[in-house]
Amino acid sequence: MEKEKLFEVKDLRISATNDDGEEVPIVKGVSFDIHKGEVVALIGESGSGKTTISLATLAYTKPGLHFAGGECQLFGKDVLTMPPLAQRELRGGNVAYLAQSAAATFNPAITINEQVTEAAVLHGRLSQQEANERAIELYHALELPDADRIGHRYPHQVSGGQLQRLMAAMALCGKPDLMVLDEPTTALDVTTQIEVLKASTKVIREENSAAVYVTHDLAVVAQVADHIVVLYSGEIMEQGSADQIINHPTHAYTKRLMEAVRPKPEAGQGVELTHEHHRDIDNIEVKGMTAGYGGIVDGEPVIPILKDINVSVKNGHVVGVIGESGCGKSTLARVMAGMLPPARGDIILDGKKLEGDLHDRKLEELQKVQFVFQMADTALNPKQLIGNIIGRPLEFYHGLKGKEKHAKVAEILEMVELPAAFANRYPMELSGGQKQRINMARSLAANPEVMLCDEVTSALDSIVGANVIKLLTALRDKTGVSFVFISHDLSTVASFADEIVVLYAGRVVEQGPTDEVLEPPFHPYTRLLISSVPELRIGWLEDTMKKREMAVGIARGVEITAKGCPFYNRCPLAIEATCELKTPPTLELEKGHQISCHLTLEQLQEAEAEAQKILLGYEKLGQEDPQVHVP
Numbered sequence: 001m002e003k004e005k006l007f008e009v010k011d012l013r014i015s016a017t018n019d020d021g022e023e024v025p026i027v028k029g030v031s032f033d034i035h036k037g038e039v040v041a042l043i044g045e046s047g048s049g050k051t052t053i054s055l056a057t058l059a060y061t062k063p064g065l066h067f068a069g070g071e072c073q074l075f076g077k078d079v080l081t082m083p084p085l086a087q088r089e090l091r092g093g094n095v096a097y098l099a100q101s102a103a104a105t106f107n108p109a110i111t112i113n114e115q116v117t118e119a120a121v122l123h124g125r126l127s128q129q130e131a132n133e134r135a136i137e138l139y140h141a142l143e144l145p146d147a148d149r150i151g152h153r154y155p156h157q158v159s160g161g162q163l164q165r166l167m168a169a170m171a172l173c174g175k176p177d178l179m180v181l182d183e184p185t186t187a188l189d190v191t192t193q194i195e196v197l198k199a200s201t202k203v204i205r206e207e208n209s210a211a212v213y214v215t216h217d218l219a220v221v222a223q224v225a226d227h228i229v230v231l232y233s234g235e236i237m238e239q240g241s242a243d244q245i246i247n248h249p250t251h252a253y254t255k256r257l258m259e260a261v262r263p264k265p266e267a268g269q270g271v272e273l274t275h276e277h278h279r280d281i282d283n284i285e286v287k288g289m290t291a292g293y294g295g296i297v298d299g300e301p302v303i304p305i306l307k308d309i310n311v312s313v314k315n316g317h318v319v320g321v322i323g324e325s326g327c328g329k330s331t332l333a334r335v336m337a338g339m340l341p342p343a344r345g346d347i348i349l350d351g352k353k354l355e356g357d358l359h360d361r362k363l364e365e366l367q368k369v370q371f372v373f374q375m376a377d378t379a380l381n382p383k384q385l386i387g388n389i390i391g392r393p394l395e396f397y398h399g400l401k402g403k404e405k406h407a408k409v410a411e412i413l414e415m416v417e418l419p420a421a422f423a424n425r426y427p428m429e430l431s432g433g434q435k436q437r438i439n440m441a442r443s444l445a446a447n448p449e450v451m452l453c454d455e456v457t458s459a460l461d462s463i464v465g466a467n468v469i470k471l472l473t474a475l476r477d478k479t480g481v482s483f484v485f486i487s488h489d490l491s492t493v494a495s496f497a498d499e500i501v502v503l504y505a506g507r508v509v510e511q512g513p514t515d516e517v518l519e520p521p522f523h524p525y526t527r528l529l530i531s532s533v534p535e536l537r538i539g540w541l542e543d544t545m546k547k548r549e550m551a552v553g554i555a556r557g558v559e560i561t562a563k564g565c566p567f568y569n570r571c572p573l574a575i576e577a578t579c580e581l582k583t584p585p586t587l588e589l590e591k592g593h594q595i596s597c598h599l600t601l602e603q604l605q606e607a608e609a610e611a612q613k614i615l616l617g618y619e620k621l622g623q624e625d626p627q628v629h630v631p
């Protein structure tokens with residue numbers, strides 16, 4: 001049966017006007033339909049026009065752009081030519097927008113509930129009481145912790161992943177006809193990403209509304225979209241059903257996008273070193289470290305984050321630190337850098353103990369350990385020329401001045417594969433990927449031994465992100481610098497790291513060489529992370545939700561527990577009266593591979609074999625559910 005048409009984009013044209021008053025086309029005649037109950041994905045790299053087109057459904061253009069032709073019809077009415085008052089009703093009423101950054105969407109001074117229900121009440125779609133009830137329903141559907149009361153909190157009192165789900169609740173609250181999802185999961189952990197997608201699309205389908213999904217991530221699209229529109233430079237390259245585009249792409253550009261999809265993490269992807277640095281000497285080590293925030297009382301942090309951490313990074317190695325948000329990854333890097341002195345434990349650089357506070361460290365020690373921040377946008381001073389940004393550490397650590405400094409800046413720019421002329425530009429003149437290269441160049445200028453990279457690729461699209469990883473690999477080869485590479489994206493870490501450290505609720509639950517960590521036996525949490533990496537396969541999401549890791553609940557808030565195993569409340573293999581009470585012992589496996597768990601090696605191997613059997617059974621049963629046994 002033909003579905004009812006809800007929205008029609010007809011020959012849409014959007015232009016900008018340049019400084020000479022000339023018209024520059026940005027969106028060049030785009031047409032597609034959205035039917036009720038359907039999710040239409042707009043995919044393409046940054047600059048493809050996907051966000052600009054999605055905003056047109058709200059009759060809105062970014063500053064500096066204007067509609068140059070075509071129509072956007074909601075139930076047959078062109079929203080672009082509606083009177084301004086009707087357009088205001090449309091925005092947040094008929095069409096709801098779910099933005100990329102939850103932190104920027106919420107007002108920090110107003111409670112979550114007031115903000116989630118505001119648009120629904122303001123547009124007269126629900127009464128305050130109905131909106132409150134609907135909000136709580138959505139909090140449950142989105143598996144938010146303490147769903148009945150979370151709405152009373154302020155935005156800073158919940159984690160980033162939770163805030164993203166609360167933003168989905170905000171958009172869904174007024175039961176809009178159309179939802180615009182603008183990369184709403186890009187910055188999320190894989191487990192949280194799945195939950196947000198599952199819950200949002202379920203509500204959309206159940207309520208027979210529709211959604212426009214804007215993303216660069218094809219693996220995610222394969223799980224949620226009915227129809228896919230592939231865009232490049234403001235034009236449609238191809239469009240068709242999800243099956244058609246994912247399984248039988250015809251356009252060369254779509255095929256290229258497919259290749260940049262994050263690969264399933266596999267062992268054996270680590271890159272061999274070609275430089276001649278001694279690889280087996282510890283570069284930086286963290287021993288028995290406990291750290292947190294809010295000060296230290298009786299040797300314990302007031303708000304504990306990390307507990308009894310032992311990690312070592314060998315010369316020229318890449319150590320990937322993986323885990324969900326709130327598990328302490330960034331805190332670990334901050335402690336290593338001396339930004340957060342630990343309550344207990346030692347940080348050792350080249351065999352010598354470092355002071356916990358960076359202010360007490362020697363200049364030479366500061367120079368050797370450099371931090372690369374996540375958001376290049378906020379890490380670079382917009383008022384400084386690139387040449388000054390890179391020049392400052394050259395002057396500070398190495399005393400370079402004048403011509404010498406100038407030449408070194410050019411050399412470093414070349415190392416990050418940017419032209420020397422960039423020294424005369426400001427950060428705002430660069431793309432996201434270029435800014436991230438400058439962010440790295442600034443750390444490289446110190447000539448460090450260790451670079452601490454905190455989620456440096458998470459804000460970049462997959463093609464640009466893959467290029468940054470290639471660059472880091474080349475830099476490691478060329479300079480022998482060691483990397484601590486923090487990421488919530490297991491595929492990225494697997495493609496690049498020699499060793500992996502898996503953190504959960506502030507403790508190391510598994511660590512070892514990449515090959516070993518990505519091969520069974522797995523710690524139950526590592527197993528969950530591996531099963532949560534989206535595959536470029538339609539139906540992957542449904543299949544995954546049926547596996548038992550998922551059946552026991554994913555993406556619940558990470559709780560930092562004082563005793564027992566931190567993964568206890570989510571672990572499908574937990575042993576009652578043991579795991580919640582006693583700290584798990586460390587299983588020492590081959591090649592330095594360690595797993596912290598109360599299960600024996602044999603029990604972990606059995607669990608893995610059983611998980612595989614269930615999967616096989618499921619494949620044989622086709623659409624029927626396997627008998628999932630959840631202990």
Ligand code: SF4
Nearest residue numbers: 565568571579597598
């Ligand atoms: Fe699961 Fe217990 Fe092992 Fe923790 S110690 S991962 S709860 S089996």
